[in-house]
Amino acid sequence: MSSLRVGFLIYTVLSSILICVSSSSMSRKIINLQYRDYSLDVKEGKVVGWHIDYDTQDANWDILHTFNSRITIQNVASSEYLRVDGHEVVTGAAPFEWKQYPIARGAYQIQTIDRSGVLQLTGGFDGSPVVLDNFTYRGEDAQWYYDI
Secondary structure, eight states: OHHHHHHHHHHHHHHHHHHHHHTOEEEEEEEESSSTTEEEEEETTEEEEEEOOTTOSTTOEEEEEEETTEEEEEETTTOOEEEEETTEEEEESSOOOEEEEEOGGGOEEEEETTSSOEEEEOOSSTTEEEEEEOTTOOOGGGOEEEEO
16 A cells, blocks of 8 residues: 555656646757758748857747647747747737647657648748648658757
């Protein structure tokens, strides 16, 4: 009976630690898998791909794990959240939940909760628009990894 109590206590402690770690956030770059020199950025109010620059906060994002692979993505410089407005990827004041779906090689596909689309970088040059592509799309330009 006491081993059952100890087991339950260990389970409770580990669950608490997991919840604390999962609900924490860390500032990261969100880098495109196909265009590896380009990260998710905000320039002149638009969400775009931009060459990786570790000296600016515009391309730093706080990833907050909320529940069951769901995340919010908040820009460090503006404190606005990555979100969808119709079919456009924008930033706004209110939190917006995304779902990250693990792909091979440590990358993720970042999807809308309602399965209406995935984040895709349209090109490998500064200012390339980040758009919402079809939910079934699996190209490397719609796969992302996180870098500190």
